[in-house]
Amino acid sequence: MSALETAAAPQTLRRIAIEPVTRVEGHGKVTILLDEDNKIHQVRLHIVEFRGFEAFIEGRPYWEVPVTVQRLCGICPVSHLLAATKAMDLIAGFGPLTTTAEKLRRLLHYGQIVQSHALHFFHLSSPDLLLGFASEVAKRNIVGVAGAYPDLARQGVLTRKFGQEIIRHISGKRIHGTGVIPGGMNKALTQGERDELRNEIDGIIQWSREAVGLIKQLHETEPEFYNSFGESRANMMGLVDENGALDFYHGGLRARDADGGPIFDHADYATYRTLLQEDIKPWSYMKFPHIRTLGADNGWYRVGPLARIQICDRLTTPLAEAERQSFIAFNGGKPAHGALLFHWARMIEMLHAAELARDLLDDPDILGTHLMADKGDRREEAVGVIEAPRGTLFHHYRVADNDLVTYCNLIVSTTNNNHAMNESIRSVATQHLTGHEITEGLLNHIEIAIRAYDPCLSCATHAIGQMPLEVELLDAEGALVSRGRKNFAG
C-alpha cells in the first residue's frame, strides 16, 4: 500500500474535502487528512456513485446491449457502443467486417477522439493552464477563457463541433446514436455528408497543430514544473497493431514498466482476465485493477494518451508522429510520468485522429454500401476492447441461446487509471500542499492533477456508485467549509 493512502491514526487528524470535484465528467470527491502543522497523512480520490450496469444488463437481449451500455457515458458513448458491438459481432456469429463497415466504425471513433479531446482540453482544462491554477474562481471556466482568449475558445468549440458532426453523420445523432450494429453498420455515408466533412477537415488539422503548439509553448515556459507536477511513476498499457503502431480501434495489448521495459506485448485482449486483476477498496466504488504478475503494490498502471504515445512504436500519420518524436525527445527518450504531460500527449492524439479522419474521408471505400458481414456460428462468450479517448476499455459478455445476456463485466478506462490518479494527487499533496495553509487555489492543484487524466466519472460509476471526487474544501478566506466527517476506514 502506498504512502498517504491510509493514515496511521485518522481519528487524530482533521479532514478537508473537495466535493464535488469540478470540470471533470461525472462525480468525484477528494478527502485529505492533515495534522496540526498541516502535514498531510492521507489523500484519497473517492468515486461515490454506484449504478450497477453490470448487474442489470443481465437478462437483456444482446442486440439491445450496445445502445443501452452507451448510456454509461454521454461524453464517449461511441466507445461503449463500439466495445460492446465488437463483442456482440462475435457472439452473434459474424465473420470479419466488410471493408466499408470497419472504416465507418473507425471514422466514427476518430470523430469521437477529436470531440472528446477538444472538450477536455478547451472546455475543462484550459482555464487552469491559461488563467492560472489559483486564478479567480468565478472566472476559472470556459467563459473566462472566451473572455481572455476569444479566438482560442472559438477554435476549441468548433473543433469539438466537427468531431460531433462526424458522429452525427455516421450514427444519426451526436450523442447516443445508433449506426453500429452486430455484424456491421446500418447506414452508409452519403457523398454529401462526406463532402461536408471533407471540406472542414484541413482546418481542423491546422487547429490541432496549433493546439499541440500551445501546450508545447506552455511546457517550455516552466518545463520543470510541467515535468514534475503530479508525477507518479507507473506501468503503462494500451493497444498496438501488429507492427507496434498505436491503434485506437483494434489490436493487441502492450504493457511497459515505468522505464519502458516490456511486461507483455501483443497479448490477446480476450485473455484480459489472466493479465489483470481487479481489487476492491472500502473507500471507493471504483475498483483498482493491477497487472496480475506484478501484484497489487507494483502492478498498477496508467492508460490513456500519456501511456499510449509512450508505449507505441509510432503513430501512422506524419504530422502526429513528428510531434510524438518531439515529445519523446524532451525527456531524452525516457518515459515521462508528470500528470500535466497528459495534455501534451492528448493534443498529439487529437492531431493524429484528425489526420486519420482525413485519410478515411479521402478513401473511396468510405462511401461503400456493403455494410454487413457474413453470418456463421454463434458463440456464447466474447470480449470487445478499444482504446477509448481516456484509455483501454474492456467489455465482456456471455449470452445464452435465447439471446439474453447471462454475464457482463466492464473495465472502463478511468477504472484502469484509478490507482495512478490517486498516486498523482498524493504527489501533488506532497509537492504543493503539505505544511502550507490550505487555500482554495492549492486545493485546485489537486483537481488539476485529476483533470489531467480526463477521468470519466460517469463511466466509472457503472458499478453502482457515482465516482464523485471529494476533497475537503476551504473557502476563499482559508476557513474550513466542511469538517463534519472523519475517515476512519483503512
Place this chain on the structure above:
Amino acid sequence: MNGNGNGSSLGKAPIKVRLATTSLAGCFGCHMSFLDMDEKLFELADMVEFDRSPFTDIKHCGPCDIALIEGGVCNSENVHVLRELRANAKILVAVGACAINGGVPALRNRLKIGDILNQVYRSDAGEVQIPNDPELPAALDKVYPINEIVRVDYFLPGCPPSGDAIWKYLTDLILGRVPRLEPQLLHYD
C-alpha cells in the same frame, strides 16, 4: 425572466440570468448536449452567468434563476444536491430521460440493491467486499425521477435533448416567451 426588467430585450439587459446545472445519476450526455449549442454558447454567455455547474468551480449553489437537472436520484448525495438546487432556483428543469423517469439507470429498479452490490463486488475468489466507507453516500433502494423528490417546473425530454432544443428552451425562457419546442425538436430517444 423574473427580476430582470420589464419586457425589454433581456439579451441586452445589464442583469444576466443566473443559471445552475448539475448531473445526478445520469451519463453527462445532457451536459454534452448543452455544449452542442456550439457557437451559440458565446451568445448564451452574453445572456447568462453560471452558478454551480460541472463547467465551473462553484461547488455550491447560490440564488439563481434557472437550474437544469440531468439524471435521476440514485443515492443520498443526489437528494442533497437536488434539494440545494430546488431551494435556490426560481425555475427548476428536468432535462433528459433520466431526470424525467429515471432512464437507463432505473433498469436496476427490478433488482434489489443489496443483490446488485453483492454481485458487482464479488472477487474472482468469490469473496464479497462491498465498499462501505463513511465517505461514500448510501445508494437508494431505487433510482427515482426528480419530480418524486422536488417540485419540477419544466420537463425537457430526450436522451439527450438536442443542443438546438436546449437553446430554444432557454432563449424562450430568458426572453420572456412561453417555452415551446417544435415537433422536430421534441423527441424521446
